[in-house]
Amino acid sequence: MTTRQKFEEELEELQEAVFRLGILMEGQLENALRSLLKQDADMASAVLQKDDELDQLTEDIENKCIHLVATQQPLATDLRMIFAANHMAIDLERMGDYSCKIAKVALVLQGEVYMKKLVDIPRMGEIALMMIDKTLNLYMKKDVTNLSDIAAADDELDALHHQILRELFTYIAEDQRNIKQAIHFMFISQHIERIGDHATNIMEWLHYYVTGERVTFN
Amino acid sequence: MKIEVKELDMYYGDFQALQKINLQVESNSIMAFIGPSGCGKSTFLKTLNRMNDLIPGSRINGEVRIDGENIYEGDVDVIDLRRRVGMVFQKPNPFPMTVFDNIAYGPRIHGERKKEALEQIVIESLEQAALFEEVKDRLHKSALSLSGGQQQRLCIARVLAVKPEIVLMDEPTSALDPISTGRIEELITELKERYTIVIVTHNMQQAGRVSDRTAFFLMGDLIEEGDTDTIFHTPKNPKTEDYITGRFG
Numbered sequence A: 001m002t003t004r005q006k007f008e009e010e011l012e013e014l015q016e017a018v019f020r021l022g023i024l025m026e027g028q029l030e031n032a033l034r035s036l037l038k039q040d041a042d043m044a045s046a047v048l049q050k051d052d053e054l055d056q057l058t059e060d061i062e063n064k065c066i067h068l069v070a071t072q073q074p075l076a077t078d079l080r081m082i083f084a085a086n087h088m089a090i091d092l093e094r095m096g097d098y099s100c101k102i103a104k105v106a107l108v109l110q111g112e113v114y115m116k117k118l119v120d121i122p123r124m125g126e127i128a129l130m131m132i133d134k135t136l137n138l139y140m141k142k143d144v145t146n147l148s149d150i151a152a153a154d155d156e157l158d159a160l161h162h163q164i165l166r167e168l169f170t171y172i173a174e175d176q177r178n179i180k181q182a183i184h185f186m187f188i189s190q191h192i193e194r195i196g197d198h199a200t201n202i203m204e205w206l207h208y209y210v211t212g213e214r215v216t217f218n
Numbered sequence B: 001m002k003i004e005v006k007e008l009d010m011y012y013g014d015f016q017a018l019q020k021i022n023l024q025v026e027s028n029s030i031m032a033f034i035g036p037s038g039c040g041k042s043t044f045l046k047t048l049n050r051m052n053d054l055i056p057g058s059r060i061n062g063e064v065r066i067d068g069e070n071i072y073e074g075d076v077d078v079i080d081l082r083r084r085v086g087m088v089f090q091k092p093n094p095f096p097m098t099v100f101d102n103i104a105y106g107p108r109i110h111g112e113r114k115k116e117a118l119e120q121i122v123i124e125s126l127e128q129a130a131l132f133e134e135v136k137d138r139l140h141k142s143a144l145s146l147s148g149g150q151q152q153r154l155c156i157a158r159v160l161a162v163k164p165e166i167v168l169m170d171e172p173t174s175a176l177d178p179i180s181t182g183r184i185e186e187l188i189t190e191l192k193e194r195y196t197i198v199i200v201t202h203n204m205q206q207a208g209r210v211s212d213r214t215a216f217f218l219m220g221d222l223i224e225e226g227d228t229d230t231i232f233h234t235p236k237n238p239k240t241e242d243y244i245t246g247r248f249g
Helices: A003-037 A041-072 A076-108 A120-141 A147-151 A153-174 A176-211 B041-047 B078-084 B099-109 B115-128 B148-160 B178-191 B204-210 B228-233 B238-244
Strands: B003-012 B015-025 B030-034 B058-066 B085-088 B166-170 B196-200 B213-218 B221-227
Touching (some): A003 A076, A041 A076, A076 A176, A076 B228, A076 B238, A120 A176, A147 A153, A153 A176, B003 B041, B015 B041, B015 B058, B030 B041, B030 B204, B041 B166, B041 B196, B078 B085, B085 B148, B099 B115, B099 B148, B115 B148, B148 B166, B178 B196, B178 B204, B213 B228, B213 B238, B221 B228, B221 B238, B228 B238
Parallel strands (some): B030 B213, B085 B166, B166 B196
Antiparallel strands (some): B003 B015
């Protein structure tokens, strides 16, 4: 096998590792939200336990990137691919941390009757998951054609976040016994909104990897 | 523009080594030529001071202008041209004489006879080549006793001694260890303030580190030329991308 062939294989492995981290992260967010909605403590605990796996995979990706830069002295698309992979892994790991924070709230609110049916938080979750899922698929295809359309969903997340805050303020104003749950739900809304920001970061890195151009989607 | 090349074809007998090269090099800049072996980059370098004239059967079409003057027009003094456009080769090639005489050789054949003036030139040239401190006590010892890196800086000093405007370097560090290579690279960057430099290198990272602009040659064609960051980061031509990422070459 030539040096270049081996390098190609290592780049492919790196891309697959980032994709795998993305899939793991999607699962974490999905389960964290489900544990919140269904008040499922076991599922919330499983999310927290699985976070170590994401952290380890992120570290592996970072080490791989350092190794490739040190040994292959990459240029052009190869260099962009490696830097993008490193940054994407960091963003995905942070998104995983936010999923854990959501799972922790699910544990804190165990057994409590929610002050209202959760509608907009699951909607935010669905939008964030859609953004991640579509971005990961484009990443594997090295395709940036629809990126700006996907990134536009971040505006919906921001709008829903502000709508949730306004609504929760009215619940607090109505009855101070709502304060505890309202604050927790505000944080969850904020976490999903941040997950959306990290998703747009990933799109920006994908765009840079494929085209060499730096763009801002957020 | 210090150097302007227009529609340059170059032949060795029936073999066409360069095809329709168009390129410009700004004054006080560093231009790097990269490309696989046999792509024409060293051949092109040698057309810039008519070193190719020395090869039987070589001929060119097109223009090479230095400060606007076509160096291939009839009345150009080739000896003076090679003083103005000096060259450093892949392997250090000091003359088998003292350090002093190596540097003084050029000024002497260009007519400088005064001892004080020659001493001044030797010291200045060695200082510019960042070698003076290392050899100041050995000026009258054989240049062949210097290390490979020192010999190469001596060859650079020898070029500088005849007060060139352009310095051509053909893989100047390929025979040197990493420390000597680093010294030469620092030197190249310093020399840019006074001279225009064109360097051929097989070391992509070296081109990336020292040059302002990079030109990629392939099979006698100039495929792409641009600022060095762009060439190594976002090259436009897929052939450039394939070469610098090691997919061929």
